[in-house]
Amino acid sequence: MIRILSSQQIKALDAYTIQHEPIASIDLMERACRAFVNWFTERFDGRNTIAIVCGTGNNGGDGLGIARMLQEWSYSVKVFVIRGSSETEDFKVNLERLRGKVEVVEITSLDETIFSEYDVLIDAIFGSGLTRPPEGLFAQAIHLMNKSVAVRIAVDIPSGLLADKVSKGEIFKADFTVTFQMPKLAFLFPSNHSFTGTWCTVDIGLNKSFIKEQQTSYYYIAAKDIRKILKPRSKFDHKGTYGHALLMAGSYGKMGAALLSGRAVLRAGVGLLTMHVPECGYVILQSSIPEAMASIDEHIHFITAIPELDKYTVVGTGPGLGQDKLTVKAFRKLLEDFRKPVVLDADALNILSDNRELLLLIPAGSILTPHPKEFERLVGKWSDDFERLDKQKSLAKQLKSVVVLKGANTSIASPEGAVYFNSTGNPGMATGGTGDVLTGILTGLLAQGYSSLDTAIAGVYLHGLSGDIAARERSMVSLIASDIIEFLPAAFKKIMHEQKV
Numbered sequence: 001m002i003r004i005l006s007s008q009q010i011k012a013l014d015a016y017t018i019q020h021e022p023i024a025s026i027d028l029m030e031r032a033c034r035a036f037v038n039w040f041t042e043r044f045d046g047r048n049t050i051a052i053v054c055g056t057g058n059n060g061g062d063g064l065g066i067a068r069m070l071q072e073w074s075y076s077v078k079v080f081v082i083r084g085s086s087e088t089e090d091f092k093v094n095l096e097r098l099r100g101k102v103e104v105v106e107i108t109s110l111d112e113t114i115f116s117e118y119d120v121l122i123d124a125i126f127g128s129g130l131t132r133p134p135e136g137l138f139a140q141a142i143h144l145m146n147k148s149v150a151v152r153i154a155v156d157i158p159s160g161l162l163a164d165k166v167s168k169g170e171i172f173k174a175d176f177t178v179t180f181q182m183p184k185l186a187f188l189f190p191s192n193h194s195f196t197g198t199w200c201t202v203d204i205g206l207n208k209s210f211i212k213e214q215q216t217s218y219y220y221i222a223a224k225d226i227r228k229i230l231k232p233r234s235k236f237d238h239k240g241t242y243g244h245a246l247l248m249a250g251s252y253g254k255m256g257a258a259l260l261s262g263r264a265v266l267r268a269g270v271g272l273l274t275m276h277v278p279e280c281g282y283v284i285l286q287s288s289i290p291e292a293m294a295s296i297d298e299h300i301h302f303i304t305a306i307p308e309l310d311k312y313t314v315v316g317t318g319p320g321l322g323q324d325k326l327t328v329k330a331f332r333k334l335l336e337d338f339r340k341p342v343v344l345d346a347d348a349l350n351i352l353s354d355n356r357e358l359l360l361l362i363p364a365g366s367i368l369t370p371h372p373k374e375f376e377r378l379v380g381k382w383s384d385d386f387e388r389l390d391k392q393k394s395l396a397k398q399l400k401s402v403v404v405l406k407g408a409n410t411s412i413a414s415p416e417g418a419v420y421f422n423s424t425g426n427p428g429m430a431t432g433g434t435g436d437v438l439t440g441i442l443t444g445l446l447a448q449g450y451s452s453l454d455t456a457i458a459g460v461y462l463h464g465l466s467g468d469i470a471a472r473e474r475s476m477v478s479l480i481a482s483d484i485i486e487f488l489p490a491a492f493k494k495i496m497h498e499q500k501v
């Protein structure tokens, strides 16, 4: 897991690395500049004219170091400096090192056209030391940079964006953000995407053991975490080893959702799958998923009862379920009678929002997978993404269950208060049915004995990875939910090292 630290912790990490590596502060800055420049030179050639706008803190110091290195690479670079109330030592040293090499202009007033002649604008005004909204020249400069047609790149953090609090005022809108060592919490929220653009981390060798010791509730999921979770199969396993899942899904006109989920349960590796569907789904189910056993409800159009539950390891429900009052009754019975974890999605969540007393019946260790609208129905409105995150953590704690909030960087909140952000997936997956597929994957993994949290982390990651492979093979535009099921085997292979894809 990549640990996400606060600005305060990053400051302490910086100081610890300087003291214990040991390395001079200016040399650490040099390393950061080099890492940025390596990223930059792989993507932009010498035909680009570059302006670097610097504050007078260490983010500005980085900007100056980057200017020197780019000049050494024969790029055409000009530096603009906006003075704050103080200068850091490393800023001063890098300004001195730049003397006679790169033109440095101090901004005392701003002309509308000041940044108009550049192909690339690099923002090094503020980084993790930002304490308040930018004002005056700072705000004006950010505003003008945002109006420019140049490619905009932020060093470490877009200026004006606070790493771990709600930001107000003018914020640099980067096309790319190159951040040092680890993502910042604010990068993972949908509302900040227009500021960070596409972001990436570059390693600047900050002390790894110090990072490990820091208290944090926030983590960014990496491939190796999933590799650790997934258990290899052994020779004497049989289908009983991998659980028997019951999927209660579908209604008249929505059997597609049930099928997508059911196929995904199977592709996630379950031992046995039984699907409880309304009578109208019988032929559809038997002819499209021969691997699944059918349990048929007595109602033609929707589910009104639950089958005998004893033999099932796990129950997944919600996709295509509808919200008829008889279905609500059956859902209540399920929660009353089944004391093992359940996976709840779609209409199961909508039923919970409309019948809040049912929330108390959810078995501990269950997994809920709302998209933002379903989540809002469950917990009410939020004023910003930090409040949304708090609501997600509270719900997980209250229900003693894992709450998976779907979207770009899907977040997974554990009942213990930790939140894991997903690193896979792409906008091609914003299409009908992908949520049903996720429900299936989670149901299939949970049935195999993974803990609820491991199931959610691995399931969400694999779902996104499969979507990424599908987007590569089929294009984001053409990606449909079935593709995610189709490429799930490739995603497993990639993680389990059976084959490179």
Ligand SMILES: NC(=O)C1=CN([C@@H]2O[C@H](COP(=O)(O)OP(=O)(O)OC[C@H]3O[C@@H](n4cnc5c(N)ncnc54)[C@H](OP(=O)(O)O)[C@@H]3O)[C@@H](O)[C@H]2O)[C@@H](O)CC1
Pocket: 010, 011, 013, 014, 028, 029, 032, 055, 056, 057, 058, 059, 060, 061, 062, 084, 085, 086, 087, 088, 125, 126, 127, 128, 129, 130, 131, 132, 133, 134, 135, 138, 155, 156, 157, 180, 204, 206
């Ligand atoms: N982490 C690491 O290991 C490494 C970090 N490195 C780099 O250091 C960066 C952090 O540097 P930093 O701490 O000097 O802070 P930075 O963001 O440059 O600005 C602080 C200055 O701005 C001021 N100020 C704040 N808000 C303001 C406002 N709204 N309007 C006006 N002024 C405002 C504030 O002054 P004050 O609040 O005291 O008035 C202070 O003077 C980090 O992002 C990365 O780029 C790398 O070099 C090497 C390794």
Ligand SMILES: [K+]
Pocket: 059, 123, 124, 125, 126, 127, 154, 155, 156, 157, 158, 159
């Ligand atoms: K910046």
